Amino acid sequence: MAYLNDNYLKLQAGYLFPEIARRVREFCEANPNAAARLIRCGIGDVTEPLPPAIIAAMHQAVDELSVRETFRGYGHEQGLESLREKIAQQDYRDRGSDVAADEVFISDGSKPDCGFILDILGHQNRIAITDPVYPVYVDTNVMAGHTGQAGEAGRYEGITYLPCGPANGFVPEPPPEPVDIVYLCFPNNPTGGVASRAQLTRWVEYAREHNAIILFDAAYEAYITDPEIPHSIFEMPGARECAIEFRSFSKNGGFTGVRCGFTVMPKSLQASTADGRKLSLHPLWHRRWSTKANGVSYPVQRGAEAIYSADGRKQVRTLIDHYMGNSRILREAATRAGLPVYGGVNAPYIWVQTLPGLTSWQMFDRMLQDLNVVITPGSGFGSCGEGFFRISAFNSRENAEEVGRRLQTLA
Amino acid sequence: MAYLNDNYLKLQAGYLFPEIARRVREFCEANPNAAARLIRCGIGDVTEPLPPAIIAAMHQAVDELSVRETFRGYGHEQGLESLREKIAQQDYRDRGSDVAADEVFISDGSKPDCGFILDILGHQNRIAITDPVYPVYVDTNVMAGHTGQAGEAGRYEGITYLPCGPANGFVPEPPPEPVDIVYLCFPNNPTGGVASRAQLTRWVEYAREHNAIILFDAAYEAYITDPEIPHSIFEMPGARECAIEFRSFSKNGGFTGVRCGFTVMPKSLQASTADGRKLSLHPLWHRRWSTKANGVSYPVQRGAEAIYSADGRKQVRTLIDHYMGNSRILREAATRAGLPVYGGVNAPYIWVQTLPGLTSWQMFDRMLQDLNVVITPGSGFGSCGEGFFRISAFNSRENAEEVGRRLQTLA
Numbered sequence: 001m002a003y004l005n006d007n008y009l010k011l012q013a014g015y016l017f018p019e020i021a022r023r024v025r026e027f028c029e030a031n032p033n034a035a036a037r038l039i040r041c042g043i044g045d046v047t048e049p050l051p052p053a054i055i056a057a058m059h060q061a062v063d064e065l066s067v068r069e070t071f072r073g074y075g076h077e078q079g080l081e082s083l084r085e086k087i088a089q090q091d092y093r094d095r096g097s098d099v100a101a102d103e104v105f106i107s108d109g110s111k112p113d114c115g116f117i118l119d120i121l122g123h124q125n126r127i128a129i130t131d132p133v134y135p136v137y138v139d140t141n142v143m144a145g146h147t148g149q150a151g152e153a154g155r156y157e158g159i160t161y162l163p164c165g166p167a168n169g170f171v172p173e174p175p176p177e178p179v180d181i182v183y184l185c186f187p188n189n190p191t192g193g194v195a196s197r198a199q200l201t202r203w204v205e206y207a208r209e210h211n212a213i214i215l216f217d218a219a220y221e222a223y224i225t226d227p228e229i230p231h232s233i234f235e236m237p238g239a240r241e242c243a244i245e246f247r248s249f250s251k252n253g254g255f256t257g258v259r260c261g262f263t264v265m266p267k268s269l270q271a272s273t274a275d276g277r278k279l280s281l282h283p284l285w286h287r288r289w290s291t292k293a294n295g296v297s298y299p300v301q302r303g304a305e306a307i308y309s310a311d312g313r314k315q316v317r318t319l320i321d322h323y324m325g326n327s328r329i330l331r332e333a334a335t336r337a338g339l340p341v342y343g344g345v346n347a348p349y350i351w352v353q354t355l356p357g358l359t360s361w362q363m364f365d366r367m368l369q370d371l372n373v374v375i376t377p378g379s380g381f382g383s384c385g386e387g388f389f390r391i392s393a394f395n396s397r398e399n400a401e402e403v404g405r406r407l408q409t410l411a
Numbered sequence: 412m413a414y415l416n417d418n419y420l421k422l423q424a425g426y427l428f429p430e431i432a433r434r435v436r437e438f439c440e441a442n443p444n445a446a447a448r449l450i451r452c453g454i455g456d457v458t459e460p461l462p463p464a465i466i467a468a469m470h471q472a473v474d475e476l477s478v479r480e481t482f483r484g485y486g487h488e489q490g491l492e493s494l495r496e497k498i499a500q501q502d503y504r505d506r507g508s509d510v511a512a513d514e515v516f517i518s519d520g521s522k523p524d525c526g527f528i529l530d531i532l533g534h535q536n537r538i539a540i541t542d543p544v545y546p547v548y549v550d551t552n553v554m555a556g557h558t559g560q561a562g563e564a565g566r567y568e569g570i571t572y573l574p575c576g577p578a579n580g581f582v583p584e585p586p587p588e589p590v591d592i593v594y595l596c597f598p599n600n601p602t603g604g605v606a607s608r609a610q611l612t613r614w615v616e617y618a619r620e621h622n623a624i625i626l627f628d629a630a631y632e633a634y635i636t637d638p639e640i641p642h643s644i645f646e647m648p649g650a651r652e653c654a655i656e657f658r659s660f661s662k663n664g665g666f667t668g669v670r671c672g673f674t675v676m677p678k679s680l681q682a683s684t685a686d687g688r689k690l691s692l693h694p695l696w697h698r699r700w701s702t703k704a705n706g707v708s709y710p711v712q713r714g715a716e717a718i719y720s721a722d723g724r725k726q727v728r729t730l731i732d733h734y735m736g737n738s739r740i741l742r743e744a745a746t747r748a749g750l751p752v753y754g755g756v757n758a759p760y761i762w763v764q765t766l767p768g769l770t771s772w773q774m775f776d777r778m779l780q781d782l783n784v785v786i787t788p789g790s791g792f793g794s795c796g797e798g799f800f801r802i803s804a805f806n807s808r809e810n811a812e813e814v815g816r817r818l819q820t821l822a
Contacts, residue, residue, distance in 0.1 A: 002591040002624040003533030004682040008695045018701075045484035055477045058710065059470060065668065066466045068807075073456035073667035108519060108708070115703040119554065122414030139702045143530065180413040213413040256484035257476065257709040271415040284419045290429075291550045292526040297519070298668040299469065300708050396479075 007145040012154055016135055016380035017043055020364075027368055034372045039399050039406075041330075041392045042374040044189065044349065046254045048322060048396075050303075051315030054253060057306035061299035075295040078286065079106025079262070083301050086308040087262060091247070097234035103266055103282070105289060106296050106304075110219050110248040110261040114183075115140040117215060117244065117263070119292075120284040122274065125180035128160040130172055132190055132378060132385030134217070137183040153383040163384045164191060170342065170351075171195045174206035182207065184233075185217035187224060190381045190390040191351040192343015194229045200236050207242035213271065214243040219261070222252035222320050224346045232264075240266040244281075251348065252316050253307045260296055260304045323348045326400035327393035333404030334391070338411070348393040351378070355410070363389050371406040418556040423565055427546055427791035428454055431775075438779050445783045450810045450817075452741075452803045453785040455600065455760065457665045459733060459807075461714075462726030465664060468717035472710035486706040489697065490517025490673070494712050497719040498673060502658070508645035514677055514693070516700060517707050517715075521630050521659040521672040525594075526551040528626060528655065528674070530703075531695040533685065536591035539571040541583055543601055543789060543796030545628070548594040564794040574795045575602060581753065581762075582606045585617035593618065595644075596628035598635060601792045601801040602762040603754015605640045611647050618653035624682065625654040630672070633663035633731050634738075635757045643675075651677040655692075662759065663727050664718045671707055671715045734759045737811035738804035744815030745802070748822070759804040762789070766821070774800050782817040 020042050028035035050058075064070040078084070084101040092099035107113045114136050127146055129137050141147055141159065148157030155161060160179050162172035170193030171186075184203065186195040195203075207214050216233035224231055233243045248261035255261075265285045270278040295301075306312045331344035334352050344350035354363035360377035367373045367389070378388030393400065431453050439446035461469075475481040489495070495512040503510035518524045525547050538557055540548050552558055552570065559568030566572060571590050573583035581604030582597075595614065597606040606614075618625050627644035635642055644654040659672035666672075676696045681689040706712075717723045742755035745763050755761035765774035771788035778784045778800070789799030804811065 001589075001622045002682045003535045004684060004690060004692060004695060005531050005533055006685050008531060008698060009684070009690075011698065043485065047479070047482070047484070049479050049482045050476045052477070055473060058473045062466060062469045062473065062710075065461045066463070068458070068460050071458070071460045071665075071668075073458070073665075074454070075668055109705050111705050112703055120416050120419060122416055124414045136702060143699070143702070178412075211412045254482075254484075256705070257482075257486055259705060259708045271413045273415060273420070274417050279415060279420075281415060284415060287419060287422065288554070291547060291554070292523055294520050294522050294667070294670060297670045297708050297711050299473075299710065 005143070007143055010142050010147065010149055010156070011139060012150055016376070019380075020374065020376065023364070024368065024374055038372050038374065039395070039403055040374045041395060041403060042376045044251070044392045044394055045256050046251065046394050048254060048319055050254050050258070051312060051319060053306045053309055053312040053315055054303045058299045058303040061302035065298065072298055075298060075301075077289045077293050077295050078102075079104065079295060080301045080305065083305045086305060090308050092232065092234060092264070095231060095235065097232055098240065099234060099264055099266070103264055105263045105265060105285060106301060107261050107263060108259040108296050109250060110217060110246040111136055113246050113261060113263045114215070114217065116288065118144045119288050120281060121181065121271070124274070126160065126178070127158070128162055128175060128179040128182045130164050130183065130185070131161040131383060132164065132381030132388075133183070134185060134189050135381065155383060161382070164188075164193065165384055166342065169193065171199050174203055178210040178212070180210070180212050181215060182212060183215045183217070185219070187220040187347035188343070189220065189347075190349055190376065190378065190385065192345070192347035192349040193351075194224065194226070194346045197228065197230050197236070200230055200233060204233070204236045204239050204242060208238055211272065212242065213269070214239070216243050216245045218245055219248040220251055220347050221247070222316070223324060223348050225324065226346055229346055234264065234266070240268045242269065244269065249304050249307060252320060253304065254319060255304070258300055258303060260300050322397070323393050326395055326397060329400045329404050330391050330393055333407045337407045344393070350391040350393065352389055352391060354387050354389060360386055360389055371410065373403050373406060416554070418554055421553050421558065421560055421567070422550060423561055427787070430791075431785065431787065434775070435779065435785055449783050449785065450806070450814055451785045452806060452814060453787050455662070455803045455805055456667050457662065457805050459665060459730055461665050461669070462723060462730060464717045464720055464723040464726055465714045469710045469714040472713035476709065483709055486709060486712075488700045488704050488706050489513075490515065490706060491712045491716065494716045497716060501719050503643065503645060503675070506642060506646065508643055509651065510645060510675055510677070514675055516674045516676060516696065517712060518672050518674060519670040519707050520661060521628060521657040522547055524657050524672060524674045525626070525628065527699065529555045530699050531692060532592065532682070535685070537571065537589070538569070539573055539586060539590040539593045541575050541594065541596070542572040542794060543575065543792030543799075544594070545596060545600050546792065566794060572793070575599075575604070576795055577751075577753065580604065582610050585614060589621045589623070591621070591623050592626060593623060594626045594628070596630070598631040598758035599754070600631060600758075601760055601787065601789065601796065603756070603758035603760040604762075605635065605637070605757045608639065608641050608647070611641055611644060615644070615647045615650050615653060619649055622683065623653065624680070625650070627654050627656045629656055630659040631662055631758050632658070633727070634735060634759050636735065637757055640757055645675065645677070651679045653680065655680065660715050660718060663731060664715065665730060666715070669711055669714060671711050733808070734804050737806055737808060740811045740815050741802050741804055744818045748818045750821075755804070761802040761804065763800055763802060765798050765800060771797055771800055782821065784814050784817060
């Protein structure tokens with residue numbers, strides 16, 4: 001008798017974005033005229049083409065595969081040496097963080113990595129997750145059996161939720177009780193909030209005191225405009241002993257369809273065996289990749305490497321400036337429309353309070369029906385997201401400006 | 412206190428291929444003259460360039476990403492519709508197997524899929540694995556905590572091993588005791604053996620009788636030359652109720668560095684909850700992909716799709732004929748050298764008995780030192796591989812012929 005993994009049955013029915021897609025589809029079928037002017041600011045997917053430096057590098061890599069002399073088969077499961085070295089140098093050492101090339105593991109995105117990391121961690125760990133939050137952190141823990149059933153507000157037994165809202169500036173303080181694994185994401189998806197050096201330092205101190213591990217998702221670091229805001233958890237002293245960082249090329253290089261990201265696993269990070277010995281996690285993570293993967297597609301890795309060239313850096317900067325221009329337009333427009341607005345300064349997401357009396361999903365329906373604009377309801381990211389909605393700045397300038405105009409008609 | 416996954420500590424120290432690489436490196440450093448004439452027939456990695464149809468499709472897809480009008484971001488987590496449909500039609504329905512497009516899940520290779528499949532299965536399952544075997548099946552079960560410690564012969568407590576050797580033609584019969592999950596790989600890596608329709612039918616009957624699931628790895632199906640040998644487990648009646656199939660573009664299209672494969676998960680396949688309800692596995696697998704992945708790189712999927720075009724099919728056929736030409740040369744040469752030879756007829760691997768009195772690793776050293784040829788020691792694939800070695804046919808014709816000549820000097 002073959003058994004299935006019962007933990008999957010605890011998952012809440014719909015993943016957020018399929019439910020949005022369903023409502024949009026039904027609306028468009030019923031209202032073809034409105035459908036024609038629909039603007040999507042829901043899912044955080046890039047819209048602008050890949051920069052020329054990346055395109056050229058990918059073409060060249062494909063050509064290499066077309067002749068015997070330069071053809072390449074299996075690569076290192078952990079990634080191209082040259083790409084790992086560029087990341088360690090430019091993303092870390094150039095900013096004063098001590099990261100070696102063999103601590104960088106190339107993957108096909110930070111979403112998979114956020115799930116895979118649980119492979120090497122024990123089932124005994126007490127997990128803390130911010131609320132609202134990117135749903136993947138919660139769902140992968142449910143699948144791994146680290147939770148009980150979901151309660152009424154959609155919260156799972158066994159997870160320590162860390163509420164984030166206007167009162168704490170969307171950055172939680174470490175909890176009074178000890179936890180073992182903490183997910184932090186800054187700049188934050190969905191709130192657009194950022195954590196200061198002092199706030200992240202308190203988290204590092206907490207983690208070191210409790211022998212906890214911070215899983216730091218820095219997928220949006222390229223959108224930081226304030227020079228005082230840290231780009232990496234490893235800018236905090238002591239983080240190499242208590243943190244793992246996830247990064248993505250999705251939102252800087254526009255790789256949502258090309259797929260590449262990486263994890264930094266410091267060799268100095270240790271965790272405990274069941275019988276209390278402390279061992280380094282790096283060899284476990286290395287073994288995971290050797291056994292369960294064959295490395296990321298060669299042309300994709302070459303494309304990612306081009307992001308670190310002089311031309312690539314300049315072109316990626318232009319892309320980010322474009323999206324952050326949208327962000328400013330949307331933030332100012334929502335403010336003018338009288339809505340309380342957060343985020344959008346160091347992140348491509350604007351986090352907006354709903355109109356008085358409306359839930360997140362009611363606001364979603366209102367925006368869809370009255371403005372023909374698709375947003376993401378805040379409650380989809382957790383119970384503390386109720387009463388908010390997220391506007392994504394990933395769009396053309398023209399669309400951002402049009403959404404800005406339509407927001408003025410909300411009242 | 413953060414805990415690690417103790418099960419990783421049960422894994423045997425070296426993955427096979429790193430150990431081979433170490434011995435070859437040391438030999439080459441000590442013997443620079445011999446190093447210059449070294450020929451590698453160890454790891455099963457393709458050597459010939461990608462076919463032109465695939466190259467053209469990948470270039471075109473990269474170009475699509477360079478302009479706003481055709482740019483694509485996130486795709487379906489489960490894969491491009493058009494690719495899934497072509498696979499279902501050409502690989503299955505055209506051969507009489509009933510497989511729908513939404514039962515095909517595109518991945519970055521069958522190695523990852525063989526590990527990922529355990530995500531949706533319960534920890535209670537009793538696992539059966541052939542011996543010798545591709546090490547990934549065993550190691551991913553060790554990591555998931557499905558075994559005890561390794562014993563002296565490297566076998567793990569808690570796994571039912573199914574011995575394969577000349578006596579059973581390298582195809583095991585179902586065991587007398589009931590097991591829940593069975594890994595089968597035909598054409599086999601490493602033995603090159605194939606299973607007949609009658610043999611696979613007995614396995615399907617066994618699985619249905621015991622409500623077991625067959626995990627069928629068909630990564631080498633393109634190398635089947637005998638028209639009587641099934642290409643897919645789904646050619647057996649009833650397999651849709653008891654089997655999952657893994658396939659790869661690595662060895663037909665030459666995608667070892669490009670990375671693409673797929674899993675077929677029939678909607679009619681059920682497994683049991685802990686409390687004995689039978690549920691379909693398809694929604695769990697679908698959910699796993701939605702939550703833990705963002706789909707395979709767009710240009711890679713377009714490259715895979717080109718394999719199914721008229722030109723692509725012809726060009727892939729030429730590639731396979733090339734490798735199978737090598738296979739014949741190597742098989743005949745080893746036979747002429749007086750060695751008992753298996754496989755190599757419907758698979759790109761030749762499985763050869765060692766010289767009398769030599770272990771697999773002793774034979775490895777002898778081949779390296781006397782012939783300057785790298786092979787894979789059979790014992791690296793399991794204790795029943797002792798006394799054998801694997802020669803890979805993935806090479807240039809020139810190298811295959813030269814290895815054939817050198818084999819004659821073995822005596």
